Amino acid sequence: MENIAVWPIISFVIFFIFFICLLLWVFSVDKKFIEKMKALPMEGSTPDTETPKP
Amino acid sequence: MEVEKFSYDNKIVKAFMIATVVFGLVGMLVGLTAAIQLVYPIFNFDIQYTSFGRIRPLHTNAVIFAFVGNAMFAGVYYSMQRLLKARMFSDQLSWLHFWGWQLIIVAAAITLPLGMTTSKEYAELEWPIDIAITVIWVVFGWNMIGTIIRRRERHMYVAIWFYIATFVTVAVLHVVNSFEIPVTLFKSYSGYAGVQDALVQWWYGHNAVAFFLTTPFLGIMYYYLPKAANRPVYSYRLSIIHFWSLIFIYIWAGPHHLLYSTLPDWAQSLGVVFSIMLLAPSWGGMLNGLMTLRGAWDRVREDPVLKFMVVAVTSYGMVTLEGPLLSLKNVNAIAHFTDWIVAHVHVGGLGWNGFMIFAILYWMTPRMWNTKLYSTKLANIHFWLGTLGIIFYALPMYVSGVVQSLMWKEFNAEGFLVYKNFLETTVQILPLHALRAVGGALYLTGAFIMTYNLIKTAYSGSFIANEAAEAAPLAKEYVQRKGGWHNRVLEHKPVLFTVLTLIAILVGGAIEMVPTFLIKSNIPTISSVKPYSPLEVHGRDIYIREGCVNCHTQMVRPFRSETERYGEYSKAGEYVYDHPFLWGSKRTGPDLQRLSGKYSNTWHYNHMLAPDAVSTGSIMPAYPWLFEQSINKEDTKGKINALRSVGVPYEEGYENEANIDLDKQAGEISATLKADGIDVSDDTEIIALIAYLQRLGKDIKAVKTADIKH
Numbered sequence: 001m002e003n004i005a006v007w008p009i010i011s012f013v014i015f016f017i018f019f020i021c022l023l024l025w026v027f028s029v030d031k032k033f034i035e036k037m038k039a040l041p042m043e044g045s046t047p048d049t050e051t052p053k054p
Numbered sequence: 055m056e057v058e059k060f061s062y063d064n065k066i067v068k069a070f071m072i073a074t075v076v077f078g079l080v081g082m083l084v085g086l087t088a089a090i091q092l093v094y095p096i097f098n099f100d101i102q103y104t105s106f107g108r109i110r111p112l113h114t115n116a117v118i119f120a121f122v123g124n125a126m127f128a129g130v131y132y133s134m135q136r137l138l139k140a141r142m143f144s145d146q147l148s149w150l151h152f153w154g155w156q157l158i159i160v161a162a163a164i165t166l167p168l169g170m171t172t173s174k175e176y177a178e179l180e181w182p183i184d185i186a187i188t189v190i191w192v193v194f195g196w197n198m199i200g201t202i203i204r205r206r207e208r209h210m211y212v213a214i215w216f217y218i219a220t221f222v223t224v225a226v227l228h229v230v231n232s233f234e235i236p237v238t239l240f241k242s243y244s245g246y247a248g249v250q251d252a253l254v255q256w257w258y259g260h261n262a263v264a265f266f267l268t269t270p271f272l273g274i275m276y277y278y279l280p281k282a283a284n285r286p287v288y289s290y291r292l293s294i295i296h297f298w299s300l301i302f303i304y305i306w307a308g309p310h311h312l313l314y315s316t317l318p319d320w321a322q323s324l325g326v327v328f329s330i331m332l333l334a335p336s337w338g339g340m341l342n343g344l345m346t347l348r349g350a351w352d353r354v355r356e357d358p359v360l361k362f363m364v365v366a367v368t369s370y371g372m373v374t375l376e377g378p379l380l381s382l383k384n385v386n387a388i389a390h391f392t393d394w395i396v397a398h399v400h401v402g403g404l405g406w407n408g409f410m411i412f413a414i415l416y417w418m419t420p421r422m423w424n425t426k427l428y429s430t431k432l433a434n435i436h437f438w439l440g441t442l443g444i445i446f447y448a449l450p451m452y453v454s455g456v457v458q459s460l461m462w463k464e465f466n467a468e469g470f471l472v473y474k475n476f477l478e479t480t481v482q483i484l485p486l487h488a489l490r491a492v493g494g495a496l497y498l499t500g501a502f503i504m505t506y507n508l509i510k511t512a513y514s515g516s517f518i519a520n521e522a523a524e525a526a527p528l529a530k531e532y533v534q535r536k537g538g539w540h541n542r543v544l545e546h547k548p549v550l551f552t553v554l555t556l557i558a559i560l561v562g563g564a565i566e567m568v569p570t571f572l573i574k575s576n577i578p579t580i581s582s583v584k585p586y587s588p589l590e591v592h593g594r595d596i597y598i599r600e601g602c603v604n605c606h607t608q609m610v611r612p613f614r615s616e617t618e619r620y621g622e623y624s625k626a627g628e629y630v631y632d633h634p635f636l637w638g639s640k641r642t643g644p645d646l647q648r649l650s651g652k653y654s655n656t657w658h659y660n661h662m663l664a665p666d667a668v669s670t671g672s673i674m675p676a677y678p679w680l681f682e683q684s685i686n687k688e689d690t691k692g693k694i695n696a697l698r699s700v701g702v703p704y705e706e707g708y709e710n711e712a713n714i715d716l717d718k719q720a721g722e723i724s725a726t727l728k729a730d731g732i733d734v735s736d737d738t739e740i741i742a743l744i745a746y747l748q749r750l751g752k753d754i755k756a757v758k759t760a761d762i763k764h
Contacts, residue, residue: 007320007324007565007569008320008323008324010565011306011324011565014561015302018298018302018558019299022295022298022299023295025294026291026294026295027291029291029294034290034291037209037212037290038286038290040137040207040209041133041136041137041211041213041276041277041280041281041286042280042281042284042285
């Protein structure tokens with residue numbers, strides 16, 4: 001097959017862009033929002049928020 | 055804001071839980087039977103409905119779709135209502151989903167032993183059942199999306215994401231892989247042939263593992279593990295990365311099931327690369343689960359739910375490390391087609407899925423029946439029986455896989471195969487197979503103890519059919535916080551989220567498949583390869599019906615150990631008329647692609663009647679019914695027409711003359727048998743099967759390899 005090399009290049013480009021965007025997004029999310037999302041399943045019960053000291 | 059009062063539907067969860075337990079026990083029992091058959095062939099009972107080739111798909115389908123499937127629905131229906139603060143969208147849809155799914159399972163339990171199968175792994179069910187699955191799956195999705203739209207919690211927790219991805223991807227996989235042309239009510243031919251069929255099937259097969267056995271249970275892990283540990287998930291950021299990278303990468307990895315096959319090399323490499331990459335999100339998820347238990351490890355000692363979860367998540371970690379390693383070509387060369395793969399999938403099935411299911415059953419039952427678990431002691435006994443069961447299952451199979459593979463590949467100083475007779479390698483591993491059955495029996499015993507414990511728990515409490523809840527409805531206008539729109543856009547836009555998920559999973563599949571489908575040069579054509587004769591088509595359908603593909607491959611890999619044993623390695627062009635492909639994934643018996651002319655018709659006749667009498671020590675079942683049943687020549691026309699419609703070049707009008715050719719070829723075979731003193735009617739099934747077996751690899755033997763255009 002001719003120009004076979006284009007397929008891995010396309011794959012790499014898609015992936016590179018996808019993951020950069022994902023990481024940018026994840027690390028720019030508001031911390032308060034993350035805390036809220038984290039606590040979602042715990043509502044209705046009493047979450048044990050105490051974290052052990054290192 | 056005014057608070058609305060509503061209730062969570064526990065009744066539907068209860069129904070799915072009962073179905074989980076019942077079909078779990080049945081599926082495991084069938085699996086144990088199959089395991090025993092591989093040691094003592096007498097347990098095939100010489101009855102067609104109970105022979106290994108038909109029992110094995112029954113086991114895999116029962117365990118995957120009935121046990122794990124029902125557990126998934128129970129886990130999803132329970133957690134989704136609570137995470138979205140809403141009752142399921144429609145009780146009618148819930149019950150339609152439940153009964154529809156159970157009917158599909160019953161249909162599978164009837165048709166698979168009857169030999170109605172497409173032969174494609176985990177997609178064996180025939181076309182009318184495929185349509186039913188599509189309808190019921192849409193009902194499930196409709197109910198789920200409806201609930202999401204009616205939610206009282208604006209943001210969708212990560213578990214919901216996993217559930218949406220499950221629904222969307224399984225729908226796509228099922229529809230694409232089930233593209234088949236009906237011949238009769240319970241017989242169809244795959245729309246794809248050979249290499250393309252294999253690629254689509256393993257894109258499906260691998261992602262059935264990903265999106266039926268993994269993503270819904272990751273969603274379940276993200277809900278139930280924090281609940282059971284009574285502390286929030288370790289890192290929500292990590293769970294976001296886990297989700298997107300997992301669904302995006304998983305969909306590309308399918309070709310690792312076809313390494314060293316005739317699939318184009320670039321597609322194999324693509325599968326390998328993405329399989330290695332999968333390690334990152336999988337271990338991210340595993341660590342996120344285990345780290346959620348930080349500071350709660352003391353409770354793992356006391357709480358059986360947490361014990362089961364820890365082993366489940368650890369098994370997930372082990373399997374997802376092993377998977378990428380197995381997809382390296384050098385490891386795959388040893389492990390593929392052996393018991394190693396069986397061990398691998400059972401660490402996943404028994405450890406990850408099984409133990410996660412047991413954990414949520416132990417967690418939900420006391421809560422739904424408003425009581426305490428009947429016996430923690432029995433749950434602990436179950437835990438240890440289950441854990442020992444996994445070890446006794448997996449370890450012998452790992453040893454067996456390696457032993458088998460090394461024996462297949464061992465050459466002596468003169469350069470000849472040491473174990474020329476395949477049977478020697480089979481007999482060698484039988485004690486390990488027996489040990490594996492012991493492991494399975496231990497695991498099953500644990501499941502029975504759980505059943506007793508759960509029933510006693512239910513009877514000690516009173517069932518809460520509708521659990522009262524209250525929450526404020528969503529405000530009509532959602533006021534975005536300043537500057538933060540991009541941070542939350544996905545969590546509260548389910549439709550956009552679903553579309554993005556769909557795009558993420560379509561990209562990988564498209565890049566793998568489009569070139570293979572469009573570019574002719576990917577399939578070298580071999581001029582001597584001709585369509586099957588009508589009698590061979592009948593024979594091939596018997597081969598499919600009896601599930602021969604469960605134990606025999608038709609794929610000679612380009613290794614000296616294989617070309618020495620079987621003959622010329624396989625070429626893509628040999629399979630262009632194979633609807634469906636029959637490459638197989640396991641060599642319990644030898645490869646058959648170069649079988650033609652190796653044995654006489656009489657040998658095949660005697661061997662199918664009593665394998666052990668012809669090859670002493672053989673564990674192959676006997677097929678006495680093939681000598682009593684006749685092929686239905688009225689179906690020939692439909693078969694030829696269906697095959698032509700999927701691209702096999704039978705001439706127009708040939709369907710009307712096909713039976714003349716069929717009679718002629720059958721007559722020739724029965725004449726050779728008669729010469730050896732065997733008197734058999736021309737239209738018995740064994741004649742058609744012999745015709746097919748004698749055709750395997752015949753075309754390519756007629757030409758020199760150098761003449762094959764690549």
